[in-house]
Amino acid sequence: MLSSIRRRVANGASSSPILGPLFYRASTPRDYSTARNEIILLARGCGTGQNFGHCILLGHSVNLRPTREFRVSFQSEPSMSMLSRPFSSDSGDLVDAVVPFMGESISDGTLATFLKKPGDFVQVDEPIAQVETDKVTIDVASPEAGVIQKFVANEGDTVEPGTKIAVISKSSEGIAHVAPSEETSKKAAPPAPPEEKTEEKSKPVPEAAPVSAKPKAPSPPPPKQSATEPQLPPKERERRVPMTRLRKRVATRLKDSQNTFALLTTFNEVDMTNLMKLRSEYKDAFAEKHGVKLGLMSGFVMAAVSGLQNQPIINAVIDGDDIIYRDYIDISIAVGTPKGLVVPVIRNADKMNFADIETEINTLAKKANDGSISIDEMAGGTFTISNGGVYGSLLSTPIINPPQSAILGMHSIISRPMVVGGEIVPRPMMYIALTYDHRLIDGREAVFFLRRIKDVVEDPRRLLLDI
Structure with missing residues (x-):
């Protein structure tokens, strides 16, 4: 036509x-x-x-x-169909794996590692890579089931939501594209070892020359130089590893806290006898009814809630020239993980009982350790509790978690001699520390708050009687 x-x-x-x-x-x-x-x-x-x-x-x-x-x-119609066939097939076989939305406050991340290799078969929504952000690690999932044809990004690259990192072939043709390259790379690898062998063979020859030269110059100056010059360790014994984004974020926030707040710490000690006795007597019945173990952390959370209600300024924050008082209490619990420090939040802790607090703590701790905790579960928080006693810390001065105004530090329980009723008896004692922003909180409020923590922990019946 x-x-x-x-x-x-x-x-x-x-x-x-x-x-x-x-x-x-x-x-x-x-x-x-x-x-x-x-x-x-x-x-x-x-x-x-x-x-x-x-x-x-x-x-x-x-x-x-x-x-x-x-x-x-x-020309004839068959030639027209041959021209249009490749165009339609290419558009439907390949799909792109892109970085998902990482949160409102996160604009980019670092491509930490690939969980798969080119040529591997993946299912729908199966993670193929991990992106590390300032707060959490996010998985990049496969949008379709198929074979990974190639990666278009490298580990360590800074990526944004929507960035393409891999191409996935929905048909089995992707294997044909990848397998030959792998085979050729494997075939190309063997030539390298012979070069190393030749180098190794050539090395002993110059080594033989110095051996013959040593007896010619046995002079004392070298020991004198080594005695005057410092002996530095060789560079081969050092390792340089880039900081993770989470570690960078923690370092920045802690340094900003020191530069912004007027940090001051006050201390006290708590007799843990009654709280430990309460736990030992009711832990079996508690676990049988609520399905969770009774720990000491729930007691301190309840004590902190009581202290924040008695001293609302501890739960407040400075915003410019104003003071914002919060009528809700969200307790942040500092949790140390292999990747860094995270601070999940217990929402509305003032409306929870011991069982609710223990259940929430266990759930958040498991998510933090396996890396599945979300950004929303760490956002906010009006007061933080850090338990360094689980690592054996006897005494420390915690740093405020911005933009909060105070943090409570717990430490290890040590049996020490104490005077009780005029007699010296051994008691399980714990040092507690409160670091606060002295721009907002005076020493009077800080000491009253810490004293309230001590009173409630030493006599948990106060919680029942609200005294």
Whole structure:
């Protein structure tokens, strides 16, 4: 079938030729009318006529100014189908794996590691890589089941939401593309060892020369130089490892805390006898009813809630020239993980009992250790409790977790001699520390708060009587 297509040439620029047999000639302005009732219209981007989008109306005269007339002659229909087949197949077989949305406060992350290799088969939503952010580690999942054809990003790259990191082939053709490259790389690897062997063989030759030179120059100056110059360890014994984004974030926040807050710490000691006795007597019944073990942390959380209710300024925060008082209590619990320090939050702790607090602490601790904790579970918090006693710390000065105004530090329980009723008896004692922002909190409120913690822990019955 023969058709005539015209296109106006803008600014005298010539159009690029199209695929297939093409005959064209320049023509002067003239009238053109269709002699047939049929004409093929080629839309923009379709098949071989992708650069032409002008339509020719049937039965009308067209007067064109300097134009170039193209006459396109198509061969038989089978040749047309062969041209369009690769275009449609390429668009439906390959899919891209992209970085997901990482949170409102997170704009980018670091591509930490790939969990798969090119050529591996993956299922839908199966993690193929991990992106490390300032707060959590996020998995990049496969959008379709198929074979990983290639990676388009490298470990250590900074990526944003929507960044493509891998190409996945939904058909088995991806294996054919990857396997040969792996085989060639494996075949290309063996030549390297012989070069190393040749180098190793060449090394003993110069070593033999120094051996013969040693007896010629046995001079005492070298020991004198070694005695005056410091002996530094060789560089081979040092390792340089880049900081993770989580560690960078922790370092920045802690340094900002020191630079911003007027930090001051007050201490006290707590007799743990009654709380430990309460735990030992009711831990079995507690676990049987609530399905969770009774720990000491829930007692301190309840004591902190009571102290914050008695001293609301501890639960407040400075915002510019204003003080914001919070009428809710969200307790942050500092948890140390292999990747760094995270601080999950117990929401509305003032409305919880011992069982609710223990259940929430166990749930958040498990998520923090296996890396599945979300950003929302760590956002906010009005007061923080840090338990360094689980690592054996006897005494420390914790640093405030911005933008909060205070943090409570717990320490290890040590049996020490104490005077009780005029007698010296051994008691399980714990040092507690409160670091606070002295710009907002005075020493009076800080000491009263810490004293309230001591009273409630030493006599948990106060919680029942609200005294």
